[in-house]
Amino acid sequence: MSAVIRKLPRSFYVRDVTVVAQDLLGKFLVRREAKGEQIGRIVETEGYLGPHDLASHSSRGLTQRNAVLFGPPGHAYVYLIYGMYYCFNVVAEQEGKGAAVLIRALEPIKNCPEKTTGPGLLCRSLHLTRAHNGCDLRGDELFLALPTAPTAPFSIVARPRIGVDYAGPWARRRLRFYIKGSRYVSKK
């Protein structure tokens, strides 16, 4: 009896981004290519609010680069960082808000031979590039889903976001969330 994959509905993303960021913990990220299927369990996220959040890419207003961030929820916002890594985000709240959740670490579930801890390595492992920017997360290539089997309950830890010290008071907001005790969380 094969487990049924239940993709997260569009409505999952249309909520306060801090709620979405926490609710994404424990969910499955599924990546399908011709070669096969990879699955990781989300263990660490960061919420990025609208343009008022000085740590968010949306804080500089709508540009060509961040256009997807201001688009409809449930889509992938992927960008190149430091010239060598990609970061994968999930657009949240209503279209136009400019809010998203950065997926920072996965627990390997299926076909994850590379490291999946840290946003850059996670993208490298799942072969996520800017080609996926704007990708609908309810499609078949890349999507989020409920776990296929019951999982143990977990506690959520809230901490300041990583690498945003330039954002003044926003850098101190505890918008980074991770599953307490997970060995796959970055920067413990």
Next chain:
DNA sequence: CTCCGGATTCGT
């Protein structure tokens, strides 16, 4: 057009 620096990672 030029310049700066970043939601990172790894090695020193």
Next chain:
DNA sequence: CGAATCCGGAGT
């Protein structure tokens, strides 16, 4: 702590 390595966004 600095290098790797690219390009978006701001400034001239």
